[in-house]
Amino acid sequence: MTTETNVERVLTDEMVDQIKAYIPRYPSKQAVVLPALHIVNEHLRYVPYQAVAEIAELLDLAPAQVQDTLTFYGFFKQDKPHGRTRVWVCRSISCALRGGEAVLDHLCHKLNIKPGETTPDGRVTIEAAECLGGCEFAPCMLANEELVKNLDADSAAAYVDGLK
């Protein structure tokens, strides 16, 4: 598939270099699959099938091997990019006991999306998360790389409103 001349490649030289830098760390190229998926996801906010095929080519794997790993995690989107901020709202026991489910419901209601969906302007994706390990700050959510702590429905909505 990747050898067809009319297919536009999605991995940039930068991404390819970043992926290749991981290869010496492991005795098997297949071990680079997860790092490679993360690298592509950080750049594109999703991992389309074409990227899967190009990762497979870089790592001497069948595209199905990369696709198999990708789909197992339920983490990497393939249809379209997630929002500029991906917000993981914890609903496991410690957060649920302190109102985590209400935070999740309120955000989905205000943004008019379901967990896993993105606002039409591409600004925010809301995800229902299992325990984020921030239980002393429950309820909490992870917004990209930031743990947002000690929330209630209103403060969570105010935080999300402030996202670019």
Added chain:
Amino acid sequence: MSEFEPVLLANIGKEDSHTLKVYESTGGYQAIRRVLKEMSPNDVIELVKASGLRGRGGAGFPCGMKWSFLPKDHPGPIYMCVNADESEPATFNNRILMELDPHQVLEGIMIGCYATRATTAYIYLRYEYPLALRRLQAAIDELYAAGLLGKNILGSEFSLDIYLHRGAAAYICGEETGLIESLEGKRAWPRIKPPFPAVEGVFRKPTVVNNIETMACVTHIANRGADWFKSIGVPADPNNPRDAGSYGPKLYCVSGHVNRPGCYEAPLGITCRHVIEEFGGGVWKGRKGKAAVPGGISMGLLTEAEFDTPLDFNSLAKVGCLGLGTAAVTVMDETVSMVDYLHNCCRFFAHESCGQCTPCREGTSWALRMMERIKAGKGRLKDLDLLLEIGDTIGIIPGTTICGLADGAAWPMKNAIRKFRDEFEDYIKRTNPNGYMETKPVEALEVVGIH
């Protein structure tokens, strides 16, 4: 109790506690210097064996014994995988160590790799810990810059590389062979054991898998000796030949309905009530406690009457729990419905079952569907027996699954329904007055997304 001196959390709270400078100013990296100079790898294994250190990740396997299972005179390479996929609900002690004192963990990894002759260590870190990722990477970079990682560390024959490997939000990667499969770039399906990782682990080579807190304990054992470690905690029960004791300090997490949620250090064997009252500041809002999860939701449930149970490796089974687990206590006050608690647990395990073994994949999924139905006021008394049937038949203990995830899914069902049966029956009768005696098959309410 009063003379207990925290060691794992000793540096936490100091400014820049995550940096090499602060760690070295408190005696950091003296243990590895002494080990490299004065001890053989086998001496270190014997030291850790003598300390009685048991793994802090949940299973409690004796650490030194695990190391001694590696084949002797293996040509290598031997790998260490450090399990930082801390995903058990309510557990965050490893996050605190990695964010606020990563060098204490890294020194333990270095000592462990020297003991096991591993020359590469992979830290498998869960996706949800971005600050831990940055802090650990910065700490590793500091070590390479200081000549404490890489070839011929401190002029010795010992060489070591440590790499971070970021997960992708899947609970099963905390199971040691699921972790290994994930690290290899495959779906994280746990392996049938034997062979155990010590014989054939990552990349088909002998592998040690250890938890973050376990590695931090190794640092302190190397500094203070096996006798110091063994002087803390609960000695082995002489009447129970299978009890290997509960030695050393432990990080206890407390969350849920308490006044001061947090991570606290104490000798192994303090009671759940002590964690709630002394560390957690008691149940919030002046309410009474109703139940508590003793060590992550996989371990089951303690009733308020069982709060005096010691949180050690030996005591929790006596009250019907699975074990100590991660020693993460979640407190539920008197207003919490056990239906809501169990629904929450069932949803977690249905979501996190990896799908490899049918009893777990189907059992967790159907348990959630039944709990959805009960919660929505369409439960039947028969559902409680069906839930118990699932709980009694999935897992390693009944012998139907490859890994222990299903045992963790089973324990909340078994404990909650057996310890709070009246409450479940009352709820079902009250919310489904015309149908609670029904026994005919019914349609599920909704199909739940599972991966």
